[in-house]
Amino acid sequence: MRNLCMKVSYEGTNYNGFQTQPDGITVQDRLEQAIKSLTGEELKIIASGRTDSGVHAYGQVFNFTTSSIIPVERWCMALNTRLPQDIIVRDAIEVPLSFHARRAAKRKTYLYTINANQFIDVFQRRTQYHHTSRLNTAAMEEGLKHLIGTYDFSSFASKNSTKPSHIRTLYDAYMVVDQSMCRPNTRDQGVIHTYLTGSGFLQHMVRIIMGTLLEVGEGKKNADDIPIILNSLDRSKAGPTAEGKGLTLCSVEYSDL
Amino acid sequence: MRNLCMKVSYEGTNYNGFQTQPDGITVQDRLEQAIKSLTGEELKIIASGRTDSGVHAYGQVFNFTTSSIIPVERWCMALNTRLPQDIIVRDAIEVPLSFHARRAAKRKTYLYTINANQFIDVFQRRTQYHHTSRLNTAAMEEGLKHLIGTYDFSSFASKNSTKPSHIRTLYDAYMVVDQSMCRPNTRDQGVIHTYLTGSGFLQHMVRIIMGTLLEVGEGKKNADDIPIILNSLDRSKAGPTAEGKGLTLCSVEYSDL
Numbered sequence: 386m387r388n389l390c391m392k393v394s395y396e397g398t399n400y401n402g403f404q405t406q407p408d409g410i411t412v413q414d415r416l417e418q419a420i421k422s423l424t425g426e427e428l429k430i431i432a433s434g435r436t437d438s439g440v441h442a443y444g445q446v447f448n449f450t451t452s453s454i455i456p457v458e459r460w461c462m463a464l465n466t467r468l469p470q471d472i473i474v475r476d477a478i479e480v481p482l483s484f485h486a487r488r489a490a491k492r493k494t495y496l497y498t499i500n501a502n503q504f505i506d507v508f509q510r511r512t513q514y515h516h517t518s519r520l521n522t523a524a525m526e527e528g529l530k531h532l533i534g535t536y537d538f539s540s541f542a543s544k545n546s547t548k549p550s551h552i553r554t555l556y557d558a559y560m561v562v563d564q565s566m567c568r569p570n571t572r573d574q575g576v577i578h579t580y581l582t583g584s585g586f587l588q589h590m591v592r593i594i595m596g597t598l599l600e601v602g603e604g605k606k607n608a609d610d611i612p613i614i615l616n617s618l619d620r621s622k623a624g625p626t627a628e629g630k631g632l633t634l635c636s637v638e639y640s641d642l
Numbered sequence: 643m644r645n646l647c648m649k650v651s652y653e654g655t656n657y658n659g660f661q662t663q664p665d666g667i668t669v670q671d672r673l674e675q676a677i678k679s680l681t682g683e684e685l686k687i688i689a690s691g692r693t694d695s696g697v698h699a700y701g702q703v704f705n706f707t708t709s710s711i712i713p714v715e716r717w718c719m720a721l722n723t724r725l726p727q728d729i730i731v732r733d734a735i736e737v738p739l740s741f742h743a744r745r746a747a748k749r750k751t752y753l754y755t756i757n758a759n760q761f762i763d764v765f766q767r768r769t770q771y772h773h774t775s776r777l778n779t780a781a782m783e784e785g786l787k788h789l790i791g792t793y794d795f796s797s798f799a800s801k802n803s804t805k806p807s808h809i810r811t812l813y814d815a816y817m818v819v820d821q822s823m824c825r826p827n828t829r830d831q832g833v834i835h836t837y838l839t840g841s842g843f844l845q846h847m848v849r850i851i852m853g854t855l856l857e858v859g860e861g862k863k864n865a866d867d868i869p870i871i872l873n874s875l876d877r878s879k880a881g882p883t884a885e886g887k888g889l890t891l892c893s894v895e896y897s898d899l
Contacts, residue, residue, distance in 0.1 A: 396764045441765070465761060473761045476825065504722060504730045507653045508698070508769060568733065 388484055389457065390448040391464075392476040397441045398511045398630070399471060404435040412436075412472060416447065419467035424453040433490045433637040437589070439629035441512055444475075444636040448486040492556065492638040494582040497595045497631050501574035502566060513576065514595075514631030520602035522577060526560045527608035528601040529579065532594065532615065533558055539618040541594050542587035543626075551618075554584040580635070589626050597624035645741055646714065647705040648721075649733040654698045655768045655887070656728060661692040669693075669729060673704065676724035681710040690747045690894040694846070696886035698769055701732075701893040705743040749813065749895040751839040752848045755888050756856070758831035759823060770833065771852075771888030777859035779834060783817045784865035785858040786836065789851065789872065790815055796875040798851050799844035800883075808875075811841040837892070846883050854881035 393416065401409030405417075416430055432447040455463065460477040468474070500506055500513040501520050532541075535554040542551055558581045567573035579598070581591055597614065600606040606614075606624070614622045650673065658666030662674075673687055689704040712720065717734040725731070757763055757770040758777050789798075792811040799808055815838045824830035836855070838848055854871065857863040863871075863881070871879045 394764045443765075461761065470762065470767055471764050473764050475761055504718065504732055505727065507651045507728050507730050508700075508766075510727055512765060 386450045386452055386482065388448055388450050388480050388482045389460065390446065390478050390480040390484060390486065391460070391474050393442065393445050393447065394473045394475055395442050395445065396471040396511060397436060397439050400438070402436055402438040402440065403432055403442075403445065409438075412442075412445075415468060415472055416464070416474075419464045420449070420451075422467045423463050424451060424455070426451060426453065431486045433486045433493065434586070434634075436634055437592070437629045437632070440632045440634070441630075442634040445634055446486050446490070446637045446639075448480060448484055450482065486637075489639050490585070490637050491640050492582055492584060493586060494580060494635040494638075495586065495591045496633045496635050497579045497581070497591055497627065498633070499577040499579070499595075499599070499631060501577055502568075503572050506566065506576070509576075511630060512633060514628045516599065517572070518603060519572075520574060520577070520599070521604065522560060522562055522574070522602060524604075524608045525577075525598045525602040528598050528606075528611040529558045529560065529594070531608070531611040536615055537618055538587055538590055538615070540614050540620055540623045541590050541597070542620065543589040543593075544620050546588045548587060551587055553587065553590075555581060556584070557582045591632055592627045592629065593620075593623050593625075595627040595631070599627060600624040643707045643709055643739065645705055645707050645737050645739045646717065647703065647735050647737040647741060647743065648717070648731050650702050650704065651700050651730045651732055652698060652702065653728040653768060654693060654696050657695070659693055659695040659697065660689055660699075660702065666695075669699075669702075672725060672729055673721070673731075676721045677706070677708075679724045680720050681708060681712070683708060683710070688743045690743045690750065691842070691891075693891055694849070694886045694889070697889045697891070698887075699891040702891055703743050703747070703894045703896075705737060705741055707739065743894075746896050747842070747894050748897050749839055749841060750843060751837060751892040751895075752843065753890045753892050754836045754838070754848055754852045754884065755890070756834040756836070756852075758834055759825075760829050763823065763833070766833075768887060769890060771885045773856065774829070775860060776829075777831060777834070777856070778861065779817060779819055779831070779859060781861075781865045782834075782855045782859040785855050785863075785868040786815045786817065786851070788865070788868040793872055794875055795844055795847055795872070797871050797877055797880045798847050798854070799877065800846040800850075801877050803845045805844060808844055810844065810847070812838060813841070814839045848889055849884045849886065850877075850880050850882075852884040852888070856884060857881040 403412045430447045430449040464474045539551040561578045562575045564575035660669045687704045687706040721731045796808040818835045819832045821832035
């Protein structure tokens with residue numbers, strides 16, 4: 386048996402999330418179908434973590450053990466010809482049999498994109514959350530910076546989270562506002578890209594952080610409320626869960642790959 | 643009556659081109675339906691030019707005369723609520739009654755995008771032509787430069803062209819190769835963006851130029867063949883018509899707007 390580790394990009398629009406569900410087609414289903422079509426094996430892949438319905442990935446990572454003797458450099462092409470156009474396997478390497486894509490993940494980086502221009506961008510509309518009312522992005526970034534560090538993020542986790550510990554480390558978090566598409570003399574505010582790198586993320590964590598920061602941007606909350614919300618360990622103190630379509634899992638880092 | 647001029651973005655994937663056709667739904671159909679829904683008027687809009695099936699636009703321009711008294715600043719929002727998500731009217735101004743979006747157009751800029759990486763980009767796949775075999779981009783750009791100037795572009799026009807003259811001026815043309823998405827130690831060559839600005843473009847002109855440059859990139863033709871092809875005034879000497887999905891009409895310029 387060999388253990389293969391792969392990087393996959395997907396546009397999540399048409400999927401019921403990454404992980405196999407009782408209802409709907411998931412990215413995992415499609416990947417496992419492609420592997421079965423290639424090798425005949427009915428197997429379960431292990432991803433670095435699940436992504437929610439409608440969430441995208443640039444560099445999701447998964448592994449699986451196979452008895453196939455297909456050389457590792459042939460796998461990407463062989464799987465891609467068996468996958469729909471919104472899922473692309475970009476890299477494949479052989480790893481030690483002990484490697485586990487979820488347990489071995491050391492850091493993940495997510496991107497959340499808010500289009501704060503008056504009209505949607507027709508070309509990026511599937512990966513941008515559109516928000517037209519006035520946003521104070523400086524206050525949003527100030528609020529975001531309060532979350533960098535090691536904390537119990539219970540306030541920013543789904544109430545359905547079953548994790549034994551909600552302590553996570555956010556290593557870095559920053560915003561980039563792209564105003565290149567703004568029309569002069571309009572209320573266009575640009576496209577706000579928020580990058581978050583952490584040791585791991587709880588269910589809905591990035592989306593709840595973003596929903597809360599949007600309330601800061603709108604003036605409903607202050608940047609200084611963020612540490613208070615964090616310390617409360619109370620989900621109801623944070624803002625709503627922002628829409629999944631704006632979220633992309635950019636990369637997963639491993640110390641031993 | 644007032645003459646209104648608007649800028650529109652569209653992702654052309656789901657349309658049978660811009661201009662109304664006997665078969666299939668076009669962008670023009672959708673815009674005229676939205677206007678009818680808003681004002682009750684059955685009218686024909688005038689665009690800067692047609693775009694082919696599957697071709698996109700960032701800043702297509704059109705105009706029409708209306709007896710509606712809706713203030714000009716309300717039109718974008720009012721039309722966008724009546725348009726599908728892949729068509730967005732981004733600007734509306736009132737212009738003199740004599741203004742005609744096709745006749746008054748002075749310059750147009752097109753972008754053709756070739757993804758020359760091994761695998762498609764799932765997020766940009768609808769607007770990129772995917773080409774994996776080795777391309778000599780320096781030779782392609784050298785060939786492209788031969789086309790800058792005022793020439794009879796008959797070799798680069800559809801045989802179906804009914805224009806009385808095929809003389810056009812290409813003011814500027816250049817390539818930008820984005821290698822930010824290239825994976826190390828692979829055959830990834832980057833994403834090649836080709837910008838062309840001209841006085842006007844004949845039917846299929848950008849796509850035939852790109853199809854010919856792709857043959858230069860593949861080594862089937864030389865950069866120095868381009869002036870020979872141009873001088874031949876013979877469509878059959880040029881390369882094939884490149885796929886429409888890679889083409890975007892970026893902007894249309896008017897001297898008097």
